[in-house]
Amino acid sequence: MTTSTTPSDRPAQSAPGPFVNPLYAPARKWMRAAFLFAGAAQLITISALTSADPAPNTWAMLLLAVAPVFVVAAAAYTRAPVNVAAAVVAAVVLLIGLIGAAAHTGWFFAPALAALAVGGVKLWRERS
Numbered sequence: 319m320t321t322s323t324t325p326s327d328r329p330a331q332s333a334p335g336p337f338v339n340p341l342y343a344p345a346r347k348w349m350r351a352a353f354l355f356a357g358a359a360q361l362i363t364i365s366a367l368t369s370a371d372p373a374p375n376t377w378a379m380l381l382l383a384v385a386p387v388f389v390v391a392a393a394a395y396t397r398a399p400v401n402v403a404a405a406v407v408a409a410v411v412l413l414i415g416l417i418g419a420a421a422h423t424g425w426f427f428a429p430a431l432a433a434l435a436v437g438g439v440k441l442w443r444e445r446s
Contacts, residue, residue: 345444348437349394349405355430356386356412363423378418382427385411390434402445405438 363382366373373379389411393404412431416424 343444345437345440346394348433348440352430352433352437353390353394355433356390356427359426359430360386362426366423373422376418378415378424379422381411382415382419382423386415386427386430390430393434398445402438402441405434405441409434409438
């Protein structure tokens, strides 16, 4: 036997809109990747500052030892009005730290900056 399915017989599809879980959006995946990269690079920076042959305590090294995980977490896990601004602030922090500490551990933050840039662009596109 063949049965015909009418639109009322089909199961309801999840429609895009306010009922979609925002933590599974494509931009959030990039932001979580940036969070993990920034956390790993921050641990490397802290290790470099406290090692037997420590890196110099410059403002850029201290910025990279304290700030990246917190600002990237704000960009990755806050709601829509705040996360785009937090992504911009996080990108500025990472870029300034990368430039200031390029001779030491600054380049470990390049993958986090790249993932943050892609996630920020995707967040911007989701808003408009």
